Amino acid sequence: MSKYINEFEAMGGKFDQKTKEAFISQVNITSKNVEMMCKALGKGFNIVKLICRECSIDEGDLEKLLDIIINRSSIRCLNMGSVRVRNVFGITKYTCQEMVAEFNNQSLKVRFSEANRSGNTMMLARLLLQNKICRNLDFSASDFLDYESDVQRSLETNAVLTDLAVDLHIRNMRPTDQKEISLMKSLQKHVFISRLCISSSLISREFTEALLYASKEQSTLTYLEFYNCKVKKDDKAEMQSLYDNGSLPHLAFYEEPRWDVLLKETNGSLNR
Known part of the structure; x- marks a missing residue:
């Protein structure tokens, strides 16, 4: 695992071997970084909690990263703060102001800050699109006031979920x-x-x-x-x-x- 730790730290991340927490701050996360992280997580790099702060990432790369995090990794908690998601032209499409997502026994519990409900809605939609194993979803409706129709559409198109709280x-x-x-x-x-x-x-x-x-x-x-x-x-x-x-x-x-x-x-x- 030392190889993956070194590669993770080389991209600007920090990893605590005792708590198994990984921290990324103020990093422009590239496709190469995402490829490395996906490979490491798929090979058994044991991260329990991943924290991303003041970072930016392409939407396509976020899609790949969330897919491995949710469905094929040891990560049980994903904490994102002020993470800018870019479109194909490199322009910020939306910002995830604050999110804590917990994955446990085919359940997804997610909480957002109420400060940016538009970004919350887009991030929730992305989580649901990448989800292939979580059958239970727990979220707070106050994070999505005035965007209920968008949330409803995301829920209706997800065939995996069987229970909502x-x-x-x-x-x-x-x-x-x-x-x-x-x-x-x-x-x-x-x-x-x-x-x-x-x-x-x-x-x-x-x-x-x-x-x-x-x-x-x-x-x-x-x-x-x-x-x-x-x-x-x-x-x-x-x-x-x-x-x-x-x-x-x-x-x-x-x-x-x-x-x-x-x-x-x-x-x-x-x-x-």
């Missing part, structure tokens, strides 16, 4: 603001949001109707929690009725902020 936590939502408009659109037109937590928000009648539709009519929303939210009594009663008849398997209303509730639950578990 999609979480979404929305804070400080108000009637008719952009958060409410985007989320209502997702609940009414897209079917991948299954777990929804809402904090410190004003819940309108229109938004309640979108929740009821997603849970009752589409049977997609199965987990719903409110933290420190203002919900009208009648709207709360309607949601409670869905819970009572089994249409909404999990429903909870908390007066406290979400963090306080989670902290209490954590402390309670530790004290048992």
Whole structure:
């Protein structure tokens, strides 16, 4: 393996032989670099975590690298930050601002920064296109607000995935603001949001109707929690009725902020 370590470090990378973590920073990753990395990973170069920071890479090379990382390598975590993906003309097509992808037992868990949702959507699409073995996908819908249709298309064209776990936590939502408009659109037109937590928000009648539709009519929303939210009594009663008849398997209303509730639950578990 020393040959591969030397070649990796020669391209500007660093490798920790104890933790098996590989780090690449401020490198223009070339086709030659990718060819070397793919060959090394395919031959058993044992990297557990790969971190790429402030790098650039051609889209075609990224495709090859992701294929080997996801399907034929020891890598269990890929962390990318400020990675520019270039088109065939060498011009930046999109930037992966921040991403952590974890691969484990045919499952892919991926989280992005909310700062660049367009780039998030393109990177998720690339991950799904290269995936040949992960059957379960876990991602946060808040990373893709206003790009739900693009995500939906990527999911529909992936024949490998059999299970989705999609979480979404929305804070400080108000009637008719952009958060409410985007989320209502997702609940009414897209079917991948299954777990929804809402904090410190004003819940309108229109938004309640979108929740009821997603849970009752589409049977997609199965987990719903409110933290420190203002919900009208009648709207709360309607949601409670869905819970009572089994249409909404999990429903909870908390007066406290979400963090306080989670902290209490954590402390309670530790004290048992």
